[in-house]
Amino acid sequence: MNVAVTHFNYLAAVVLMMIGLYVLFSTGNLIKRMIGLALFQTSTALFYISLGKVSGGTAAIRIYADSPEARALAAQLDPAYVQQFGVGGVVYSNPLPHVLILTAIVVGVATLSVGLSIAVRIREAYGTVEAGEIEAVARVDAAGAGRGP
Amino acid sequence: MSEIALQVNFGLNIALLLMLVAIGLAIARTRSLLAAILLMGVYSLASAVWLIVMDAADVAFTEAVVGAGISTVVLLGAILLVRAGPVRHNWRMTIVPAVLVLGVGGLLVYAVTGLPEFGDPASPTNAHVGRRYLIQTPDEIGVPNVVTAVLASYRGFDTLGETVVVFAAGIGVALMLGFGPRSNLPPAPAATGDHHVVLRVTAKLLIPLIALFAFYVQFHGDLGAGGGFQAGVILAVAPILHALVFGLRGTIAALPVRAVRSIATMGVLLYSGVGVVCMINGGGFLDYDYLFPPSVEAMIPPGLMGDPDHAHHWGQHFGIFFIELGVLLTVAATMVTIFYGFAGRAAEEPGAST
Amino acid sequence: MILFEALYVAPPALTAQAPILVIAGPLIGACAAALSPGGRTAWMVSVLTAAFALWMAVAVAGEVAREGVIDYALGGFAPPMGIALRIDALGATMALLVASIGVMGALYSGHALESEVKAEKRTLFQSGYLLCLAGFLGLVFTGDAFNAFVFLEVSSIGTYALVAVGEARDRRALPAAFSYLIFGTVGATLYVLGVGFLYAATGTLNMVDMAMRLATLGDNSAVQAGLAFVVAGLGVKAAMFPLHGWLPGAYAGAPSLVSMFLAATATKAAIYLIIRFVFDVFPEGEFGEVFLSWILAPLAAAAVIICSVQAIFENEVRRILAFSSVAQVGFILLGVSLATPAGLSAGMFYLVAHALMKGALFMAVGAFAVSVRARTVEDFSGIAREAPWSAAAFGVGAASLAGVPLTMGFLAKWSLVSAALQAGEIWIVAVLAIGSLLTLIYVGRMLEVMFFRAPVRGAERAREAPVGVLAPLFVLAGLSLWFGVDATLPASMANASASALVGAAP
Known part of the structure; x- marks a missing residue:
């Protein structure tokens, strides 16, 4: 099959990464930058989760506890496929990327809140959240007197 | 088909x-x-x-x-x-x-x-460690949700780090917004006119339900989707909703800033404390099989709560229970800290910029 | 080594758990600091915790010296199922360095915070400092690629705010902290992305397992790009030229304790992880060699030249030191890029030397800041007469930075030059020579103003810093001198690190 189809998920993740990076670097507004950063971070989730998907698989949240839905799904699949790739007669998607992305999402919200709190302090100290205007003020600061009398 | x-x-x-x-x-x-x-x-x-x-x-x-x-x-x-x-x-x-x-x-x-192609069951990702978790979890951990087993036990150290990241974010926001003349200046309580009565009654009804749902998500985590992170965020919604409807001043009076920070700290301490107890009992850090000394483990009746399997499952069950509780405390308290930080900050008057 | 034997008195039960205690100690300490009733208690917690971490790091180093490599399976699950700590001579050296700087910083913070951080913020500040320490220690011990990301974030999230707290002295700390956060997060995300590609190709996150599986794979675009993203992401954290844009502002704006701690450890920890990936995880062969000699070496050389020149044209002392840090990262990476035992050993020796001297320099600047608001080089005119002890320590650090004989910096430069000559890379010798000359210029300018000019008339007068600030400052400056005369300890550790990476003793 065509790479654009078999690797569609990864390509979509790449496009979202590019959008996130573009938003991050093309704006001077600090809040919008944080939004771009958040978009960039979440696009890695798309990548990792796509890696762990197994066709015909189901969520590994009720393993060995008898789950009729999971068995019904497995019954639709080729028995040889279930035999080879399933566990106990049911095919599951890979749980490891899910765990990693849970971590990444939490890290993302932590970064977002710290970044925004710094942006709020910048607004209080400089009166603006536009990078260009902040730099102009900072240049004045740099030229200012240091060890005063 | x-x-x-x-x-x-x-x-x-x-x-x-x-x-x-x-x-x-x-x-x-x-x-x-x-x-x-x-x-x-x-x-x-x-x-x-x-x-x-x-x-x-x-x-x-x-x-x-x-x-x-x-x-x-x-x-x-x-x-x-x-x-x-x-x-x-x-x-x-x-x-x-x-x-x-x-x-x-x-x-x-x-x-x-x-x-490898999307969905490939034989890709290295899906055939190597990921598959071994699916096979070994029933025996080694004994919880039905493999995601919880990996999160809390196999990779419990990652989750400790993640909890610490949340805690650090709380410290960061508090350092930025929690001090100074503009902090702790909550806006006056919401107007108590009659048109808010519906809002207030609904909120009073919802807040306990939200807390109840949070605990359901918490304790159901090893059986279905859910766990400390999700439950923590949901639990934090209860005080946030209270602050939005009844005013931040009242919420802070009921849940002081320092108390919330202490709760966040307690969560991390509980999590790492579980690790230390396992170490004292002769295992490695976070090795829940050593959570109970053998004398305590012997007192657990076989077949308790329908798990007839080895006694060591009880170490795993309780280990996961305690660390998820630690996660809940830290996440909920940190979310409230972050909310206090932003909501408690008085915005600058327009035109009064420096 | 005698130092080890004298200090190494940890009971066996603790020694077995020492690797995790190095990390868990500061984590629990951070909680205790956050719960402290006031800044004084938090400071004591900070000192005790950092000292405990150092004690455990010494125990680990002793164990590594005997056993070679230590593995510690967390949760009792053998890798690749669980996360394992894996410590070799390189990791043990790094942990010793980070923990020692951590102790010095904690001692220093008792008085240094008073002039820079408001009283009510100090408990949380100490807590953030300990989290940062725990993050770096976790980063150098972990044997799991994703766990390294988690510790990268543990060390970073709090640090962004710690840098921003410097606003009390200079409001430019705020935008600097923001751009540090943006760069740092982009770097960490690129790292996660790279690890994702490696994970897709190997199915494992454990570095040893990953290396074994990568060695059996052929050329694969996902693996190549994965390695590229890992190095680029860590390169941002290590301030590898041209990804260093965040560093000067952040180091210049942060409170002195934070500048000193970050300058001595943060970029070093990231460099350590790059070395880990390049030498332990990358499959041997063309790709790694091309990377080292065609990408890493030229970029490092560019950093040495360009950033030294920038330091010369800079007018604020903290910014001079910060640009100098980027240039010095270039020196370290030039040694690493040789990929010979001698080159790696020289790189490691330089890394330790730079941590000690830059730590002392930023600490000394903080010691001046206790009494005066000095910013530009001119502001420091004649400060040696007003605060002679702090100025003397600054002078020692600066001399080491410039590579004056009888300092550790001299030996570090010397070993780099001889390693480059040994490898037949004459152009690297030339870059080292030019870089050293440029360093001499900006160091000379600072020293001339401090020691040989009269204080500006009518300016506020500096006072000598209190003993609590001077004592750790003198330890760091003293170590730069001591190791400049007798370098047995750092040299043997650098050699052991190099042989742990490439197998042969130099």
């Missing part, structure tokens, strides 16, 4: 991904910060649906409460405080990033062509 089911799943996957890309483009295009923030919320909800299609129920749950919930609240709080106008656009600022992004994108596309 099976082919059709698979194709429906794949089609849904593609449709949702296209939707995510479209939302992403809309975020990039819009100049209104409010629109961008609301679109981020929509993006999170859409990706939660996509995550369900990808069999990642736990992640979907987290994305919904964290991405669409807390992140949106924090972003809205921030734009209220910075009083930012529409984003200015300067076409000169678009060329360098565009080149950079195209370069990174090109490298990524090149990399993607070397990946």
